[in-house]
Amino acid sequence: MKFTRTQVRSLLIAIVILVASRSSSFAGGFPVRPHGLLISPSFSYFYANKGWDSTRHLAPFPNSGHFSSYTLQLYGEYGLSRRFTLVAQLPYVSNSYEQTGYKSSASGLTDLEVGLRYYVANIDYRFYFMVQGTAITPLYTNQSLGYGQSGAELKLMFSGSMKMFGTNAYFSLENGFRQYFGSTGPFQDRYNGTFGLNLDKKFKNQVSVSLGGFYSTSTNKQFSPIQYTNKDFSFNQVSLSYGHSFSREFSIFLTGGKFINGRNTGDGMSGSVALVLRPF
Numbered sequence: 267m268k269f270t271r272t273q274v275r276s277l278l279i280a281i282v283i284l285v286a287s288r289s290s291s292f293a294g295g296f297p298v299r300p301h302g303l304l305i306s307p308s309f310s311y312f313y314a315n316k317g318w319d320s321t322r323h324l325a326p327f328p329n330s331g332h333f334s335s336y337t338l339q340l341y342g343e344y345g346l347s348r349r350f351t352l353v354a355q356l357p358y359v360s361n362s363y364e365q366t367g368y369k370s371s372a373s374g375l376t377d378l379e380v381g382l383r384y385y386v387a388n389i390d391y392r393f394y395f396m397v398q399g400t401a402i403t404p405l406y407t408n409q410s411l412g413y414g415q416s417g418a419e420l421k422l423m424f425s426g427s428m429k430m431f432g433t434n435a436y437f438s439l440e441n442g443f444r445q446y447f448g449s450t451g452p453f454q455d456r457y458n459g460t461f462g463l464n465l466d467k468k469f470k471n472q473v474s475v476s477l478g479g480f481y482s483t484s485t486n487k488q489f490s491p492i493q494y495t496n497k498d499f500s501f502n503q504v505s506l507s508y509g510h511s512f513s514r515e516f517s518i519f520l521t522g523g524k525f526i527n528g529r530n531t532g533d534g535m536s537g538s539v540a541l542v543l544r545p546f
Contacts, residue, residue, distance in 0.1 A: 296394065296425055297385055298345035301546070306341040308540035314525075314532030318501075322529050331365035333532070343383075351383040353398065359411065372410035378403045381419070393426035402446070413497075417446040419456075434464040450486035452497040462507075472509045476523075479503065501528030505536075517542040 298304055315332035318324050339357040346352055360373035381400030388394045402417035421442035428435055437460060444454040462474030484497035505523030512518070523536040 297348075298343045298351050300345045300347050302345040303544065303546055304343040305543045305545070306540055307543075308337075308339050308341065308538055310337045310339070310536060310538035311335070312337070312534055312536045314534040317532040318528040318530065320530050322527065324533060327365065327532075329365040329367075331363070333361065333363040335362075336360045349385050351385075352381075353383055353400070354378070354380045356405075361410070372408060374408060374411050375405040376412050377417075378405050379419075381421075383423075389426075392428065394424070396423040396425075397421070398423065398442075400442075402444070413446050413448070413451065415446045415448045415451050417444055417451065419444040431463065434469070435462065436464075437461045450484050450497060452482045452484035452486075454483075455481040462509075470511050474507045474509070476505045476507070477502070478505075499528070499530035501525050501531045501534075503534075515544045 312335040313332065314327075314334075315330075316324060316326040337357050337359050339355060341355040342353070344352045356378050357376050358374065359376050360371070362369065362371040364370075379400050379402050381398050383396055383398040386395045386397060398419075398421040400419040400421065402419065404412055404414050404416065406412065406414070419442050421440060423438070423440050425438040426436065438458075439460075440456075440458045442456045444456060446452055446454075456478075457480075458476060458478030460474050460476040462472050465471040465473065479500070479502040481500040482497060486497045503523050503525045505521055507519055507521040509517055509519040519538075519540045519542065521536075521538045521540070523538075525531070525534045
Protein backbone atom coordinates (compact mmCIF):
# COMPACT_ATOMS: atom_id res chain seq x y z
CA MET A 267 0.00 0.00 0.00
CA LYS A 268 1.10 3.57 -0.70
CA PHE A 269 0.34 6.50 1.51
CA THR A 270 -1.50 9.65 0.54
CA ARG A 271 0.22 13.03 0.63
CA THR A 272 -1.67 13.88 3.84
CA GLN A 273 -0.52 10.65 5.50
CA VAL A 274 3.11 11.21 4.51
CA ARG A 275 2.98 14.80 5.75
CA SER A 276 1.62 13.63 9.09
CA LEU A 277 4.27 10.89 9.29
CA LEU A 278 7.05 13.43 8.92
CA ILE A 279 5.44 15.61 11.58
CA ALA A 280 5.52 12.58 13.86
CA ILE A 281 9.22 12.07 13.18
CA VAL A 282 10.00 15.68 14.08
CA ILE A 283 8.06 15.31 17.32
CA LEU A 284 9.89 12.13 18.28
CA VAL A 285 13.33 13.57 17.56
CA ALA A 286 12.55 16.87 19.25
CA SER A 287 11.62 14.99 22.40
CA ARG A 288 15.22 13.97 22.95
CA SER A 289 16.68 15.72 25.97
CA SER A 290 20.18 17.19 26.01
CA SER A 291 22.85 14.59 26.70
CA PHE A 292 24.28 16.51 29.62
CA ALA A 293 22.30 17.03 32.83
CA GLY A 294 20.51 20.35 32.53
CA GLY A 295 19.08 22.57 35.22
CA PHE A 296 22.31 23.76 36.83
CA PRO A 297 22.95 27.52 36.88
CA VAL A 298 24.99 29.33 34.28
CA ARG A 299 26.91 32.08 36.01
CA PRO A 300 25.95 35.71 35.22
CA HIS A 301 27.13 36.61 31.70
CA GLY A 302 28.33 33.03 31.21
CA LEU A 303 27.58 31.23 27.95
CA LEU A 304 26.94 27.54 27.23
CA ILE A 305 26.63 26.34 23.62
CA SER A 306 25.79 22.77 22.61
CA PRO A 307 25.72 21.78 18.93
CA SER A 308 24.50 18.21 18.43
CA PHE A 309 23.78 15.63 15.76
CA SER A 310 21.20 12.87 16.22
CA TYR A 311 19.75 9.99 14.22
CA PHE A 312 16.33 8.38 14.67
CA TYR A 313 15.02 5.18 13.04
CA ALA A 314 11.84 3.10 13.23
CA ASN A 315 10.40 0.27 11.13
CA LYS A 316 7.54 -0.79 13.42
CA GLY A 317 5.11 0.87 15.77
CA TRP A 318 2.30 0.67 18.33
CA ASP A 319 -1.33 1.29 17.36
CA SER A 320 -4.09 2.82 19.51
CA THR A 321 -4.41 -0.42 21.51
CA ARG A 322 -0.64 -0.56 22.14
CA HIS A 323 -0.23 -3.50 19.76
CA LEU A 324 3.27 -3.56 18.23
CA ALA A 325 3.65 -4.56 14.56
CA PRO A 326 6.01 -3.89 11.60
CA PHE A 327 5.14 -1.09 9.19
CA PRO A 328 3.45 -2.38 6.01
CA ASN A 329 5.39 -3.14 2.82
CA SER A 330 8.79 -3.06 4.58
CA GLY A 331 8.16 0.57 5.53
CA HIS A 332 10.69 2.48 7.61
CA PHE A 333 11.51 6.08 8.39
CA SER A 334 14.64 7.84 9.54
CA SER A 335 15.56 11.33 10.62
CA TYR A 336 18.80 13.28 10.97
CA THR A 337 18.81 16.35 13.21
CA LEU A 338 21.41 19.09 13.57
CA GLN A 339 20.58 21.25 16.57
CA LEU A 340 22.11 24.30 18.21
CA TYR A 341 21.24 24.78 21.88
CA GLY A 342 22.41 27.65 24.07
CA GLU A 343 22.14 29.15 27.55
CA TYR A 344 23.20 32.65 28.61
CA GLY A 345 23.29 33.79 32.24
CA LEU A 346 21.46 37.11 32.47
CA SER A 347 21.85 37.29 36.26
CA ARG A 348 22.11 34.98 39.27
CA ARG A 349 18.41 34.18 38.92
CA PHE A 350 17.64 34.36 35.20
CA THR A 351 19.02 32.40 32.26
CA LEU A 352 18.10 32.83 28.61
CA VAL A 353 17.76 29.52 26.72
CA ALA A 354 17.25 28.81 23.02
CA GLN A 355 17.40 25.93 20.56
CA LEU A 356 17.16 25.70 16.79
CA PRO A 357 16.97 22.34 14.95
CA TYR A 358 17.54 21.54 11.29
CA VAL A 359 15.87 18.24 10.37
CA SER A 360 16.09 15.88 7.40
CA ASN A 361 13.38 13.18 7.30
CA SER A 362 12.68 10.32 4.92
CA TYR A 363 10.08 7.58 4.68
CA GLU A 364 10.43 4.55 2.40
CA GLN A 365 8.38 1.49 1.61
CA THR A 366 8.31 -0.88 -1.36
CA GLY A 367 7.98 1.27 -4.48
CA TYR A 368 7.62 4.57 -2.64
CA LYS A 369 9.82 7.24 -1.02
CA SER A 370 9.21 10.70 0.45
CA SER A 371 11.59 13.15 2.12
CA ALA A 372 11.70 16.68 3.54
CA SER A 373 14.32 18.84 5.25
CA GLY A 374 14.70 22.31 6.71
CA LEU A 375 14.62 24.42 9.86
CA THR A 376 11.78 23.50 12.22
CA ASP A 377 10.64 25.28 15.41
CA LEU A 378 12.71 27.97 17.10
CA GLU A 379 12.35 27.75 20.87
CA VAL A 380 13.34 30.69 23.09
CA GLY A 381 12.78 30.66 26.84
CA LEU A 382 13.58 32.28 30.15
CA ARG A 383 14.61 30.14 33.14
CA TYR A 384 14.18 31.38 36.70
CA TYR A 385 16.06 29.80 39.61
CA VAL A 386 13.46 29.80 42.36
CA ALA A 387 15.57 28.45 45.22
CA ASN A 388 18.52 26.27 46.16
CA ILE A 389 19.61 24.11 49.09
CA ASP A 390 23.26 24.63 50.05
CA TYR A 391 23.98 25.48 46.39
CA ARG A 392 23.72 21.76 45.63
CA PHE A 393 20.02 21.35 44.87
CA TYR A 394 18.20 23.76 42.56
CA PHE A 395 14.52 24.42 41.86
CA MET A 396 13.70 26.13 38.57
CA VAL A 397 10.80 27.17 36.37
CA GLN A 398 11.07 27.97 32.67
CA GLY A 399 8.75 29.55 30.14
CA THR A 400 9.34 28.94 26.42
CA ALA A 401 7.87 30.41 23.23
CA ILE A 402 7.73 28.16 20.14
CA THR A 403 7.86 29.75 16.68
CA PRO A 404 7.72 27.75 13.41
CA LEU A 405 10.34 28.82 10.84
CA TYR A 406 8.85 26.97 7.85
CA THR A 407 5.87 26.90 5.55
CA ASN A 408 6.35 23.28 4.46
CA GLN A 409 3.86 21.39 6.61
CA SER A 410 5.98 18.26 6.31
CA LEU A 411 8.34 19.74 8.90
CA GLY A 412 5.97 20.22 11.82
CA TYR A 413 2.60 21.42 13.01
CA GLY A 414 3.22 24.89 11.59
CA GLN A 415 1.71 26.38 14.75
CA SER A 416 3.08 28.63 17.46
CA GLY A 417 3.06 27.33 20.99
CA ALA A 418 4.16 27.86 24.57
CA GLU A 419 5.60 25.67 27.31
CA LEU A 420 5.89 25.86 31.09
CA LYS A 421 8.60 23.60 32.49
CA LEU A 422 9.38 22.69 36.11
CA MET A 423 12.90 21.50 36.90
CA PHE A 424 14.77 20.11 39.91
CA SER A 425 18.44 19.12 39.87
CA GLY A 426 21.21 18.40 42.31
CA SER A 427 24.50 16.71 43.12
CA MET A 428 25.54 14.40 45.93
CA LYS A 429 27.88 11.61 47.00
CA MET A 430 26.72 8.09 46.07
CA PHE A 431 28.47 4.75 45.66
CA GLY A 432 31.67 6.40 46.85
CA THR A 433 31.71 8.93 44.01
CA ASN A 434 30.07 12.15 42.87
CA ALA A 435 26.57 11.78 41.43
CA TYR A 436 24.00 14.13 39.97
CA PHE A 437 20.38 14.09 38.87
CA SER A 438 17.96 16.21 36.88
CA LEU A 439 14.14 15.99 36.80
CA GLU A 440 12.03 17.91 34.27
CA ASN A 441 8.34 18.13 33.44
CA GLY A 442 7.15 20.45 30.67
CA PHE A 443 3.55 21.29 29.77
CA ARG A 444 3.21 22.47 26.16
CA GLN A 445 0.27 23.86 24.20
CA TYR A 446 0.22 24.46 20.45
CA PHE A 447 -2.23 27.14 19.37
CA GLY A 448 -4.87 26.18 16.83
CA SER A 449 -8.21 24.40 16.57
CA THR A 450 -6.58 20.96 16.94
CA GLY A 451 -3.28 22.09 18.43
CA PRO A 452 -2.23 19.35 20.86
CA PHE A 453 -1.55 19.70 24.56
CA GLN A 454 1.60 17.80 25.51
CA ASP A 455 3.33 16.67 28.67
CA ARG A 456 7.06 16.02 28.23
CA TYR A 457 8.92 14.51 31.17
CA ASN A 458 12.44 13.26 31.79
CA GLY A 459 14.63 12.09 34.65
CA THR A 460 18.42 11.69 34.46
CA PHE A 461 20.82 10.14 36.96
CA GLY A 462 24.57 10.28 36.41
CA LEU A 463 27.84 9.24 38.04
CA ASN A 464 31.28 10.80 37.70
CA LEU A 465 33.83 8.04 37.14
CA ASP A 466 36.93 9.85 38.42
CA LYS A 467 37.86 12.51 40.96
CA LYS A 468 38.81 15.01 38.25
CA PHE A 469 35.27 14.92 36.75
CA LYS A 470 36.67 13.92 33.37
CA ASN A 471 34.35 10.98 32.66
CA GLN A 472 30.72 10.36 33.48
CA VAL A 473 27.87 8.00 32.64
CA SER A 474 24.16 8.65 32.98
CA VAL A 475 20.85 6.91 32.40
CA SER A 476 17.62 8.70 31.52
CA LEU A 477 13.99 7.68 31.54
CA GLY A 478 11.60 10.01 29.77
CA GLY A 479 8.33 10.17 27.98
CA PHE A 480 5.85 12.11 25.95
CA TYR A 481 2.07 12.36 26.25
CA SER A 482 0.12 14.27 23.60
CA THR A 483 -3.64 14.77 23.44
CA SER A 484 -5.80 16.55 20.86
CA THR A 485 -9.36 16.69 19.56
CA ASN A 486 -7.84 15.32 16.35
CA LYS A 487 -8.01 11.57 17.01
CA GLN A 488 -7.17 10.44 13.45
CA PHE A 489 -5.07 7.31 13.42
CA SER A 490 -2.97 5.34 10.99
CA PRO A 491 -0.65 2.46 11.94
CA ILE A 492 2.41 4.74 11.89
CA GLN A 493 1.00 7.80 13.66
CA TYR A 494 0.89 10.00 10.55
CA THR A 495 -2.13 12.19 11.16
CA ASN A 496 -2.00 11.69 14.91
CA LYS A 497 -1.67 14.47 17.42
CA ASP A 498 -2.91 12.05 20.05
CA PHE A 499 -0.15 9.61 21.14
CA SER A 500 2.29 8.70 23.90
CA PHE A 501 5.56 6.84 24.47
CA ASN A 502 8.31 6.22 27.01
CA GLN A 503 11.99 5.81 26.28
CA VAL A 504 15.24 4.94 28.05
CA SER A 505 18.69 6.22 27.10
CA LEU A 506 22.30 5.79 28.19
CA SER A 507 25.00 8.47 27.86
CA TYR A 508 28.75 8.72 28.25
CA GLY A 509 30.47 12.07 28.64
CA HIS A 510 34.11 13.13 28.60
CA SER A 511 35.42 16.57 29.59
CA PHE A 512 38.59 17.62 27.83
CA SER A 513 38.65 20.86 29.82
CA ARG A 514 36.28 23.14 31.74
CA GLU A 515 35.39 24.70 28.41
CA PHE A 516 34.84 21.62 26.23
CA SER A 517 33.01 18.30 26.70
CA ILE A 518 31.51 15.65 24.45
CA PHE A 519 28.53 13.35 25.10
CA LEU A 520 27.48 10.16 23.30
CA THR A 521 23.91 8.91 23.77
CA GLY A 522 21.88 5.91 22.65
CA GLY A 523 18.14 5.57 23.23
CA LYS A 524 15.29 3.09 22.76
CA PHE A 525 11.51 3.41 23.03
CA ILE A 526 10.10 0.88 25.52
CA ASN A 527 6.35 1.32 25.00
CA GLY A 528 3.90 3.56 23.21
CA ARG A 529 0.51 4.29 21.72
CA ASN A 530 -0.08 5.56 18.17
CA THR A 531 3.66 5.92 17.68
CA GLY A 532 6.69 4.31 16.07
CA ASP A 533 9.02 2.03 18.01
CA GLY A 534 12.12 4.14 17.64
CA MET A 535 15.86 3.87 18.25
CA SER A 536 18.16 6.88 18.38
CA GLY A 537 21.78 7.88 18.71
CA SER A 538 23.39 11.27 19.18
CA VAL A 539 26.64 13.12 19.75
CA ALA A 540 26.63 16.49 21.51
CA LEU A 541 29.41 18.99 22.16
CA VAL A 542 29.22 21.30 25.18
CA LEU A 543 31.20 24.52 24.90
CA ARG A 544 31.63 27.15 27.61
CA PRO A 545 33.59 29.94 25.92
CA PHE A 546 33.05 32.35 28.84
